[in-house]
Amino acid sequence: MISREICKKVLQKAVSTGGDYAEIFAENTTKYNIAMIADKVDSISDAVIAGAAVRVYKGMRSVMASTVDTSEAGLLRCAEQAAEALGQGSAAMDIVLRERIFGDIHPIRTVPGSVGSKEKVEILKAGYFAAREYSNAITQVTGNLLDVDHNILVANTEELYTQDRQIRTWISLSAVAEINGETQTGSCNPGCRMGLEMFETVDPREVGIHAARQAVTMAGAGYCPAGVMPVAIDNGFGGVIFHEACGHSLEASSVAYGRSQFAGKLGQQIANEKVTAIDDGTIPNAWGSINIDDEGTPSRKNVLIENGVLKSYMIDKFNGRRMGMVSTGNARRESYAYTPTSRMTNTYIAPGTDRNEDIIASIEYGLYAKEMGGGSVNPVTGEFNFAVNEGYLIRNGKICEPVRGASLVGKGSEILRNIDMVGTQLDMGQGMCGSSSGSVPTNVGQPMIRVSSITVGGR
Amino acid sequence: MDFNGFKQIVIEKCAQLGIEEYELYYQSAASTSVSAFQHEINQFTGATEGGVCLRCIVDGKMGYASTEALTAQQAERIVEKAAENATVLESEEQVFLCEGGQTYIPLEEKKGAMPTTEEMINKVLATQEKLYAADPAVIDGCQTQGVAESCEIAIYNSKGLDLHSKTDLTGLVVVAVVTDGQEMANDYQIKLAQFDAIDADKLAAEAVRSAIAKLGGEVAPTGQYPVVFSPEAMSDLLQTYASVFSSRAAQKGLSKLAGKEGEKIASDAVTLVDDPFHPDAPMPRNFDAEGSPTYKKNLIENGVFKTLLYNLKTAAVDGRKTTGNASKAGYAGAVGISPFTLYLAAGELTEEQLLQKAGNGVYINSLGGLHAGANAVSGDFSLQSAGFMIENGRRTTAVKSFTVAGNFYELLQNITAVASNLELPGMAHFGSPSVLVEGLSIAGK
DSSP: OOOHHHHHHHHHHHTTTSOSEEEEEEEEEEEEEEEEETTEEEEEEEEEEEEEEEEEEETTEEEEEEESOOSHHHHHHHHHHHHHHHOSOOOOOOOOOEEOOOOOSSOOSSOGGGSOHHHHHHHHHHHHHHHHTSOTTEEEEEEEEEEEEEEEEEEETTSEEEEEEEEEEEEEEEEEEEETTEEEEEEEOOEESSOTTHHHHSOHHHHHHHHHHHHHHHHTOEEOOOEEEEEEEOSBGGGHHHHHHTGGGGBHHHHTTTOSTTTTOTTSBOSOTTOOEEEETTSTTOTTOOSBOTTSOBOOEEEEEETTEEOOOBOOHHHHHHHTOOOOSOEEOSSTTSOOEEOOSEEEEOOOSOOHHHHHHTOSEEEEEEEEEEEEEETTTTEEEEEEEEEEEEETTEEEEEEESEEEEEEHHHHHHHEEEEOSOOEEEEEEEEETTEEEEEEEEESOEEEEEEEEEOO | OOHHHHHHHHHHHHHHHTOOEEEEEEEEEEEEEEEEETTEEEEEEEEEEEEEEEEEEETTEEEEEEESOOOHHHHHHHHHHHHHHHTTOOOOSOOOOOOSSOOOOOOOOOOSOOOOHHHHHHHHHHHHHHHHHHOTTBOBTBEEEEEEEEEEEEEEETTSOEEEEEEEEEEEEEEEEEEOSSOEEEEEEEEESOGGGOOHHHHHHHHHHHHHHTTTOEEOOOEEEEEEEOHHHHHHHHHHTGGGGBHHHHHTTOOTTTTOTTSBOSOTTOOEEEOTTOTTOSSOOSBOTTSOBOOOEEEEETTEEOOOBOOHHHHHHTTSOOOSOEEOSSTTSOOEEOOSSEEEOOOSBOHHHHHHHHOSEEEEEEEEOHHHHBOTTTOEEEEEEEEEEEETTEEEEEEEEEEEEEEHHHHHHTEEEEBSOOBOOTTSSEEBOOEEEEEEEEEOO
């Protein structure tokens, strides 16, 4: 993408006003998305994203300048802009760049860009029409098949010069069902850090059926009652509870500035001792995985909470300076135009020892949240929310009728203590997580858990 | 190369491939952002981004391809790719490019130059100090951010359209973090205006006051209550449900407003307006993402539904004219539909009178999880909320960690009163006065 020689000159320029660290991040990304609605291929977007950013640190200050002009002159102008913003003065640093290859633990067998549109349309259609034909109650289906080929280069004044290629594939199907005038939706959105071989293990028809089944179930459901009750949250995307209730508050972007409910709590019991939580960007071919983060630090498996005790935060280089801690390989950015910061990768609650049937049987009256939607959190207070896309009432230890329109709200520090049963079967779900450094792919996951008491928003 | 040079190569390549109908959409933004933590500047960002999207009609289908790299090679690539992508499309809906030679409402010249970096740093540091000075409850964690952005859009097409707009935006964002020794709370405030016109004292005091008001709140009691939504909370709801006013959503069975023009869909108190020229909007627009002229319109007038929002394609499906609401999420996205500045028109009552009318209920000034807890197709919502109890017509105890649940279509019918305090928070894309809604479900303790 950009030669070592040019990187060297750009870094020299970047630190020319006294910066103590500089970095170049460049990317060249293609995104190809096929969209279907009303049984037809409706639109295709086909985009190349290309640009670079130069960052310079001086102590606790960080400056970033970005550009779409990745020529040598464009990059030098960008570095000059960053250097000038940092301050006046003149300084020089000996820049040595050694190329490093960290290796790729995510084999890709079919690079999506090497396959024609027709083949991709076939895959999308298989899922689309499986949803469409699931029931007469299905009134509309929308579908998207997205593939991303993200090539990054990172060079910095700590001698690093490296590149990585990140390929992802994602299918999303949403169905609308109408029963007796009541309209509800269902969706299913699996993704992998894989090429099109993803569809050898993920059958697009099952994705479509999943979405349609959920829409039909919910269209026939009554409203979820409101109140405080125990909730069993199933595995897979259910892990969004940890992502919102705790994960964001463990990111250095909140912790370093005291804007987190868990700042200063390392080594303390912050969760029920049944809870062990992990962020692991090294799971082969998982949606949230990375070989290196966007500062060039290799990704790793970080135990965040072990038996309820806070063990680690998720840290990037810049915020790590303020915390006096090293990067945990969690620096991420949507693109060169965003300033990277600490973000989650694949974050999950580790398997426990409770059987699913025991968790359900333990609840006299409560909610079984089979599928969760997205959520959000205020990391300062820990107040979070997330939506239940498919829920059922539990009476006398048995799963009963489906209920719609539920959401769960609470305070992270309280809810983590209320997770008092943890199942054995870990599964993950895929999402796009939005925060200050843009939208990045993340996995959430958990086995089935019981939250002994939480506010269920219904009507 | 610049956009004009890139455009010439695209024009030649289209001629070579026999593509007669095409459009180039160019968008570029240059932004500067300065942030302070504790008492000094800790982050500075100067970002330039943007790109070009080519749309071309091949055999009646609209192909797209886009790039951020303005090179000769990419100019040729997007023509080839857009033409190739068109062949995969199946939709039989007729596609259109905007006709040239139309009349546009002139935009008022905005006065004032962009701030220099030094001016931004000074304003940000001064505002940050005002946060600390506002109250002893203020702690580290507070942040002030100054933003200045110039955005340029150009649309050129084979039908003689050649439009260009450049808009500037400047503003301050403040985050106040406070503690009472037991717990922390925060609040953020955004003010978009020329830097010298921003009252930093007022902005900082408002953020600190709002943050302190959130400390020590109780959980609201579960039940059915009259609810007063603050201007900010109601604006958030309007934003979440704006898509129900899209003709595309209606045509595809994703909005319950399909075929409801002329019908009463809301209470008499509701008049909903879309105004591309609203004086509070930082980026007024006189042409939409297809190049059609924009204009101000009522979507709902005294409860009667007047019109959906259209672009060229959806207007043709319904046999009518576009409302000039074509939109794009970024330069590369497919042309969709969205309002410019959508707001609920002000009523007559003061907010105090609205609270008196509510009697006993809940005042909600903050909603969370709108992207997840609200469904635009069914209209159902169940949302994290914070605010105050209303007792005997007055705001009393602060309440938080509860939800409000209902249905947007029903809510429109159940707005029994609208106050006069119209506000357009944040980017001023959406606005509302305080509104009183009967019979919503609150889930708390």
